[in-house]
Amino acid sequence: MALKRRRREQVGDDELELVPVMNMFLVLIPFLLLSASFYHIKAINTSVPVLASTSAHSSKTPAKSDAKVTVIVELKDKSVVLTATCDELSYNDLVKLETEIAVKNPDAYPMEDLAQHLLFIKDRYPKSDTLILVPTQQVVYGTIIQTMDTARSKNNAELFPNVVLSGKVG
């Protein structure tokens, strides 16, 4: 009877020895916190123009909606100029795609207006996928990345995924 009581008391007194586990955590957590990163680095694919051999054009003229338009966006100090180039379209068709958007605040380029116009071109020529970005010398890198974001997509709809960065010639 006395033995039973003693055994029951012993079971009640047993406690987990958590101090060594706590010590291990105290070492592990600062180490992991020091090596953890709280920002995620992503990437944007781009290229610079290179000299390439020209490929032979097919004699068949594609339908206008199948034309692949290359959009040229010039980031100037006081405006954003959009022009387009395409072998399959006439001069008049290309002129209709041109526009100039005024920059009211030099720290914030009009990205919403630019996106609207790019969407308009993409709607008319859905096969288009290339945009050449031509900033002036003073435009900062952050603005270039912002313009690339605008050019790639709007509201999850793909616009011009191939963005080529180019300096102004001439």
Added chain:
Amino acid sequence: MALGRNNKKPFNPPKLQLTSMMDMFTIILIFLLFSFSNNPEQMSLDGQMSLPESTSKLDYKDSIRLVLTKNELKLDGNVVATIKGEEVVGLENLYDALKNYRDVADSLKQGVKIGERKEHILFLCDKNHSFKVVNSIVKTAGRAGYPNFQFGVVEKN
């Protein structure tokens, strides 16, 4: 008298309640271990450098790493040029180093045209640099045979 009797009671040291602290530490540990497993490869960035934010979801592929901080241009960790105002001093070092990389890559893989090459440069640049500086660097890299880039950005939440 009663007070004196109370003082004679044996002192029992209070026991620490570690269970709740253990729970907290376990949660933190699991969170940190998961964030590690999501991003096994980390890159150390210069503290002075601020990358631009972007909506891009594309993961970078590690390749030749070109880092443009406020004052220096580093190629795979080695300083190859410095920035003085809006001029890059020592671009020829960058050209020579990239040309060496190109020659080694070409000797391994012959007969591929420049436009069809898959090698690219991971370019990490401070967001406040002007296009004049960036353009001179990317043009030099293009001339040395690396026209394709991945611009490193911080994911916008």
